[in-house]
Amino acid sequence: MSESRNALVTGGTRGLGLTVARRLAAEGWHTTVIGLDEGRLEKVQAMAEAECLELRAIRADVTSEESVRELFAGLTATRPLHLCVNNAGGNLSRLLVKKRRGRQSDELVTHPLEEWERTVRLCLTGVFLVGREAAAAMIRHEVPGAIVNVSSGLAVGAYGQSAYTAAKAGVEALTRTWSYELGQYGIRVSAVAPGVMDGEALREKTSSFPRHARYMEGLQRFVPLGRWGMEEEIADAVCFAAESPYLTGSVIRIDGGGPPGWVP
Ligand SMILES: NC(=O)c1ccc[n+]([C@@H]2O[C@H](COP(=O)([O-])OP(=O)(O)OC[C@H]3O[C@@H](n4cnc5c(N)ncnc54)[C@H](OP(=O)(O)O)[C@@H]3O)[C@@H](O)[C@H]2O)c1
Numbered sequence: 001m002s003e004s005r006n007a008l009v010t011g012g013t014r015g016l017g018l019t020v021a022r023r024l025a026a027e028g029w030h031t032t033v034i035g036l037d038e039g040r041l042e043k044v045q046a047m048a049e050a051e052c053l054e055l056r057a058i059r060a061d062v063t064s065e066e067s068v069r070e071l072f073a074g075l076t077a078t079r080p081l082h083l084c085v086n087n088a089g090g091n092l093s094r095l096l097v098k099k100r101r102g103r104q105s106d107e108l109v110t111h112p113l114e115e116w117e118r119t120v121r122l123c124l125t126g127v128f129l130v131g132r133e134a135a136a137a138m139i140r141h142e143v144p145g146a147i148v149n150v151s152s153g154l155a156v157g158a159y160g161q162s163a164y165t166a167a168k169a170g171v172e173a174l175t176r177t178w179s180y181e182l183g184q185y186g187i188r189v190s191a192v193a194p195g196v197m198d199g200e201a202l203r204e205k206t207s208s209f210p211r212h213a214r215y216m217e218g219l220q221r222f223v224p225l226g227r228w229g230m231e232e233e234i235a236d237a238v239c240f241a242a243e244s245p246y247l248t249g250s251v252i253r254i255d256g257g258g259p260p261g262w263v264p
Pocket residue numbers: 010011012013014015016017034035036037038040041060061062063087088089090091122150151152153193194195196197198199200201202
């Protein structure tokens with residue numbers, strides 16, 4: 001592989017994004033990761049230097065048009081971009097309407113608009129902003145690059161997940177739309193939709209909330225392969241999507257066959 005191929009991984013400072021970024025760097029991609037938390041950025045930079053990985057960590061906010069424009073101005077002014085992995089995202093569990101039992105009468109608690117907007121901004125608008133600048137840079141530099149969007153097995157809908165599922169369904173729609181629009185430039189656009197990953201995010205939540213741990217244990221029975229996924233398995237799929245020359249517009253589901261989005 002040519003040494004001059006450049007990759008960007010959003011949300012690459014921890015979890016799945018970091019696993020993907022490390023794999024790309026180990027395979028010779030000059031990889032840039034972005035995130036918000038300064039401490040994590042420093043940690044990732046130090047890890048890359050200690051392991052002699054071609055990886056640098058930069059602070060940028062995918063939800064801010066200005067921040068994304070600044071990122072690309074620095075990243076692609078003189079160097080082309082060959083791969084953009086839109087990974088930054090975050091889940092939110094909220095019922096559309098929750099009935100809370102009161103002494104006198106029941107109270108209805110509705111999904112706050114602010115939480116809907118925050119999740120959609122991170123999981124969908126962030127993909128739009130970064131994908132738009134990545135495509136423009138690839139076209140400007142005449143690079144037949146690839147965009148890989150990270151969706152979710154929950155994009156089909158899931159109990160208590162209005163904002164997240166709608167955002168991820170939107171990510172899959174953008175993937176197909178961009179594949180139609182960008183194919184003429186040789187740019188391929190795919191999505192990888194993970195099921196539940198046995199990663200940092202899950203471990204943090206299950207160790208802090210025993211009730212959630214029990215719920216997840218029950219949910220695992222609905223996965224035909226009987227286990228959660230491993231982040232390395234998603235990195236495999238991202239690399240496949242990045243390299244496969246006739247793949248575009250597809251969503252690759254890596255979820256062990258489930259679980260379904262609604263569990264009684
Ligand atoms: N983990 C799973 O089981 C699972 C399953 C299906 C789909 N997914 C999807 O996979 C992706 C990664 O999930 P994960 O569990 O690895 O997430 P995670 O551990 O919560 O990490 C999220 C990453 O996104 C970054 N980030 C958050 N807000 C950002 C912003 N505004 N601008 C730039 N970066 C930002 C975080 O950086 P800072 O900490 O520095 O803010 C962090 O690096 C997400 O899109 C998620 O929806 C995950």
